[in-house]
Amino acid sequence: MRVVLLALLATGVALEVIARILGRAPTRSRVPPGRHLLVYDDDCGLCLLAALGVQLRADDLALVGFRDLSHEGVLESLDQDALVASAHYITPAGVEYHGGESVTRVLRLVSGWRLIAVLDWPVVRGFRELGYRLVAWQRPRLSKMIGVGDR
Numbered sequence: 001m002r003v004v005l006l007a008l009l010a011t012g013v014a015l016e017v018i019a020r021i022l023g024r025a026p027t028r029s030r031v032p033p034g035r036h037l038l039v040y041d042d043d044c045g046l047c048l049l050a051a052l053g054v055q056l057r058a059d060d061l062a063l064v065g066f067r068d069l070s071h072e073g074v075l076e077s078l079d080q081d082a083l084v085a086s087a088h089y090i091t092p093a094g095v096e097y098h099g100g101e102s103v104t105r106v107l108r109l110v111s112g113w114r115l116i117a118v119l120d121w122p123v124v125r126g127f128r129e130l131g132y133r134l135v136a137w138q139r140p141r142l143s144k145m146i147g148v149g150d151r
Helices: 002-022 045-057 080-085 099-107 114-120 124-137 139-145
Strands: 036-040 061-065 088-090 095-098
Touching: 002 124, 036 045, 036 099, 045 061, 045 139, 088 099, 095 099, 099 114, 099 124, 114 124, 124 139
Parallel strands: 036 061
Antiparallel strands: 036 088, 088 095
16 A cells, blocks of 8 residues: 555656646736737647637637737747747736646636646646647647648
8 A cells, every 4th residue: 555655646746747847837928918818829720729719718818829929018038939839828917827737727717617727736737738748749730630730
C-alpha cells in the first residue's frame, strides 16, 4: 500500500512539474480590454470552429485572430513565437492566460462548462497542458481530419 501511495505521489509531482514547464504563467495587459478576449490562430480551421462555438455560448466574448491582433495593450509581453504557439484568453481586467489554461478559463464563461475548472487543479494541470500541446501541435492535421482544413 505504501508503494502505491508513493507511486501516486511521484506521478502527481511529475505531472505538476510538467504543467509548470509546459504552461506559461498568466501575464498582465498594459491596457485592460474591458471585455473577454480570446486570441486564437485564425489560419487554423479547427481553431476557428472551436472559437466560434465558444463565442456562441459565452456572453461578451470577443474573438481576435493572430492576424488581427494589434497589440494595443494586450499580450505585449509575448514575443512572436510565444504569441502564435497557443491560444490566449484575456479577462476584462487584463489578466492574460495562455495555452491550456486559456481554454479552461474561457470555457468557464459557458453555462454548464464551469466544472472544466477541475483541469486547473494541481496534478491535473499536467494532463491539461500535455493534451493542449498535443492538439496544438497537430492542429493542421486535425483540421483536415474533421473537414475544416486550414484557411
